[in-house]
Each structure stands twice: as structure tokens, then as C-alpha cells.
């Protein structure tokens with residue numbers, strides 16, 4: 001048994017041991033081995049739903065899309081649990097992360113930073129086929145903050161290039177949650193800080209409720225994944241480039257140890273959500289913004305608007321806060337904010353550490369069409385010479 005565990009989980013167990021989580025490793029491994037042998041796990045007797053029953057549930061293939069967009073989904077569904085099937089390819093790819101041509105060998109879920117949003121409802125099962133493409137060079141896995149057990153799935157999803165694994169988790173907690181790669185030890189920050197995170201939204205079956213408990217529906221939803229990068233520089237201060245994924249390992253870990261990011265961006269690169277990539281809305285529409293940051297605290301703010309309904313910590317079982325000017329997304333979490341636009345124009349959606357917004361890249365735009373409301377704001381007098389009063 002020990003030999004099997006060591007073979008299956010060698011490097012991860014090493015990581016857990018060094019971080020004092022050895023007992024967790026034992027639990028996770030035991031569960032994983034039982035599952036792979038198809039035996040009933042005694043510690044899972046609280047689960048009254050059998051595999052045969054789950055097999056009879058309706059299955060829905062969810063086509064994942066590149067953020068800031070969300071996959072097609074209903075906000076309100078009936079009581080019948082479903083199995084949501086998603087395929088998540090892992091793609092290591094060179095990406096430009098700013099307008100100056102700075103490059104990173106990004107490690108991605110689905111080819112984008114952040115990885116695609118997965119949407120389910122409370123009580124659904126999410127069945128994930130995780131594929132590590134043969135062209136990749138590294139081992140990867142996935143830890144869903146929305147899932148229960150086995151390090152969020154990290155313990156049962158390690159795949160080498162050319163391999164795939166299928167895992168299923170039950171959506172028991174409604175809210176928005178981060179998922180990320182966590183292959184062990186220094187590979188955890190290395191992979192996550194190279195783009196390897198995304199988010200899950202688990203909606204209540206009867207949809208969202210506002211602070212008064214009334215049904216709250218959105219007309220559009222956007223997923224903003226905020227990413228800090230730590231790009232190594234050469235002796236002249238120029239950002240370095242590397243031949244292959246992983247070649248920057250030692251250099252980038254050194255920059256990470258400073259805790260000072262070189263870039264702080266929305267959706268993979270500086271300007272990804274401005275200009276052509278700007279989010280869109282119309283006056284009168286309610287827009288849900290889901291904001292995730294896998295490692296670092298951030299503080300979203302909609303310039304010229306407000307957070308009407310804010311699930312700051314991401315749990316849809318909690319009453320949302322209302323009318324916030326700025327809200328906190330803790331590193332390692334996702335939160336959601338709903339706003340009904342009142343005025344047309346270009347809104348900036350920023351991380352309100354304005355150094356990070358303007359100098360490091362954490363700025364997005366929302367282009368809103370509609371009629372201006374003079375009652376809410378007007379320019380009473382155009383700029384001109386100061387007049388005596």
C-alpha cells in the first residue's frame with residue numbers, strides 16, 4: 001500500500017511533508033487510491049447518493065469560453081441535479097503581457113489567462129476532463145476551491161504531458177471560487193504566477209438574491225481574472241526572454257521572493273479589457289462582474305459607478321453588501337459585484353491601488369451605451385476664466 005501511494009503521489013507527498021501537512025496527504029491519498037480501485041470508501045458513508053444514481057442524472061456538456069465571457073447558462077434551474085461535463089486542456093504557451101512585447105511562457109488552463117469560468121448550480125456535479133497536452137513539458141493538476149476533499153482535487157488530478165484524468169466534484173457551496181494548479185512545493189507559486197488559475201461560479205438553483213432577499217437577475221456577466229507577474233530582468237534592466245516553458249524557473253522564483261510584481265493585469269495582459277477588448281453594457285442593464293485573484297489581495301472599483309450588490313467574499317449564501325465604492329478580493333478568492341448602469345460612457349474598472357491600476361496594468365473599461373441622465377450629473381458651467389463672485 002505504501003509503495004503504491006509513494007508511486008502515485010511521490011512529489012506531492014514530499015511537498016506536504018515539508019509544509020507540515022503530512023496527515024492531509026495520507027487522507028487525500030487514501031481517498032484517491034480507493035476511488036481508483038472502484039471500492040466504496042468507508043469514510044464516505046455520509047454520502048447517500050450512489051455512483052449508480054449519479055450515472056442516471058442528466059448530463060450537460062458545457063462549452064467553455066475565453067474570459068471575460070462566461071459559458072452559456074441559465075440563472076434559475078429546477079431541482080433536478082445535473083452532471084456538468086467540461087474539458088479543460090492545459091496549454092503551455094508563450095504570451096505577450098504588455099504593449100512593450102514583454103513575454104512569459106504562460107501555463108494556462110484552456111489557453112487563456114485566466115482559465116475559463118465554469119458555471120454550475122448548487123447540487124450539480126462537475127465532471128472535469130483535465131488534459132495535459134503532449135506538447136507541454138510539465139506536470140500539472142487542478143485544485144478547485146469550490147470542491148471538497150483531496151486538496152480540492154489536486155491529489156487526484158496530477159497529469160504528465162500526454163495524459164488526461166477525469167474527476168468529478170459536487171457543487172455543495174453556492175458562490176464564486178478560484179481554481180488553480182498546485183503540483184507541489186515551489187511549483188505551486190511558479191505555476192499560479194505563470195497564469196494557471198481560473199474561476200467557478202456555483203449559482204443557487206433559484207438564482208441570486210439581493211440584500212432584501214428579492215430575486216436578482218443579471219443581463220450580462222463578465223469574468224475578470226487579475227494576475228500578478230514577476231518577470232526577470234537582465235543586468236540592463238530589460239525583461240528577459242526564454243527558449244522554453246520552465247526555463248525561467250530560478251530567475252522568476254527570485255523575483256517572486258521580493259513580493260513585488262512587475263505586472264498586475266486583468267485577463268492576461270496590460271490592456272486586454274480596454275479598446276477592442278472592452279466590456280460592453282447598456283444603460284439600465286444589470287451586469288455581474290466576477291473578480292478573481294489566485295494569490296494577491298486586490299480592491300476592485302468601478303470609476304463613476306458603484307457596487308450595488310457585492311458578494312465580497314464570494315458566498316451566495318451570504319447577504320450581499322450594498323452600494324460599495326470599493327471592495328476587497330482576498331488573494332486566493334473570487335468575489336462578485338452586480339451593478340445596474342445609470343449613465344452612458346466609458347467606465348474604468350480598476351484595482352484601486354492606483355499604482356497597480358495605472359503603472360502595472362490593472363485597468364479595464366466598460367463601454368456603456370444609452371441616454372445621459374442630467375439629473376444624476378451635469379456640467380453646470382463649461383471650464384472658463386475664474387469669475388469674481
Ligand code: CU
Nearest residue numbers: 140141181191
Ligand atoms: Cu500547472
Ligand code: MG
Nearest residue numbers: 176313314334
Ligand atoms: Mg470565493
